[in-house]
Amino acid sequence: MEEILAYYIVMPKEIAPPVISLGSLKKRFGIGDAEHYAINGIDLTIEKGEFIAIMGPSGCGKTTLLNIMGLLDTEIEGEYDLDGRAIAGLSKWRHARIRSRQIGFVFQSFNLIPRLTVIENVALPLTYKGVPATKRLKRASEILTNFHLGEREYYMPHQLSGGQLQRVAIARALVNKPSIILADEPTGNLDSRASHIIMEELSDLHKRGNTIIMVTHNPNLTTYASRVITMLDGRIDTDTYRLPVPSRVATKKPLGTPKVKSKKKDRS
Ligand SMILES: Nc1ncnc2c1ncn2[C@@H]1O[C@H](COP(=O)(O)OP(=O)(O)O)[C@@H](O)[C@H]1O
Numbered sequence: 001m002e003e004i005l006a007y008y009i010v011m012p013k014e015i016a017p018p019v020i021s022l023g024s025l026k027k028r029f030g031i032g033d034a035e036h037y038a039i040n041g042i043d044l045t046i047e048k049g050e051f052i053a054i055m056g057p058s059g060c061g062k063t064t065l066l067n068i069m070g071l072l073d074t075e076i077e078g079e080y081d082l083d084g085r086a087i088a089g090l091s092k093w094r095h096a097r098i099r100s101r102q103i104g105f106v107f108q109s110f111n112l113i114p115r116l117t118v119i120e121n122v123a124l125p126l127t128y129k130g131v132p133a134t135k136r137l138k139r140a141s142e143i144l145t146n147f148h149l150g151e152r153e154y155y156m157p158h159q160l161s162g163g164q165l166q167r168v169a170i171a172r173a174l175v176n177k178p179s180i181i182l183a184d185e186p187t188g189n190l191d192s193r194a195s196h197i198i199m200e201e202l203s204d205l206h207k208r209g210n211t212i213i214m215v216t217h218n219p220n221l222t223t224y225a226s227r228v229i230t231m232l233d234g235r236i237d238t239d240t241y242r243l244p245v246p247s248r249v250a251t252k253k254p255l256g257t258p259k260v261k262s263k264k265k266d267r268s
């Protein structure tokens with residue numbers, strides 16, 4: 001134990017392994033004539049604390065990539081190291097354990113269980129972890145209060161709005177205190193106002209040091225991310241780091257640029 005502690009204490013930040021490292025990653029679906037590479041050679045390194053937005057046309061492999069990163073799909077070609085460890089060398093049992101302790105999923109369709117109350121839905125991941133019932137409900141209640149859903153704990157999912165449902169789904173994804181949050185079009189079913197509320201929640205989690213990887217179709221939402229990746233035909237097309245500057249400052253022209261009246265309205 002002391003040895004492990006010493007290792008973490010003396011290890012400088014710069015040499016901490018990336019959270020996710022993919023090398024020549026491929027994923028094939030189908031056989032024979034139907035054979036198709038949904039992921040077709042991806043090299044990608046993600047450091048702790050990044051907030052990544054992934055964009056790209058339908059069918060380009062975004063969900064497949066997220067499922068691989070979240071260990072929902074481990075039948076892959078190429079390399080995948082999570083926290084510096086090759087996942088190929090770990091058993092199915094280890095994969096499930098990592099998934100339940102380290103990774104939080106948020107889906108477009110919320111994926112709540114309709115016959116369970118809000119609090120039961122949020123507490124569910126703790127059941128798989130073997131946390132006793134009282135503790136589960138206490139932890140779920142705390143997190144729902146943080147998400148301003150304390151008064152809705154004993155509602156059924158059908159009694160909530162889309163924005164509230166997605167906040168419940170995020171609360172459920174976070175109840176295990178995962179360090180990586182994977183979100184597949186989390187605002188896909190929400191209006192603009194509800195989308196921004198969800199993005200503020202994700203942004204907050206990012207500021208607290210979590211790594212967030214989010215698929216979105218909405219270019220406006222990429223302003224919350226620190227890095228934007230676009231995909232095309234199972235590959236990375238562009239990979240851009242964004243400067244963490246507020247949008248109003250970012251719209252200022254560089255020094256020496258001639259003044260031209262712009263008709264463009266600020267739509268933010
Ligand atoms: N389980 C599956 N079986 C066969 N093909 C699949 C499966 N899942 C995804 N695909 C195919 O892989 C490609 C990428 O899909 P997907 O990752 O869902 O794209 P995106 O999320 O970018 O819309 C598509 O051509 C899709 O049809």
Ligand SMILES: [Mg+2]
Pocket residue numbers: 062063064184
């Ligand atoms: Mg998808």
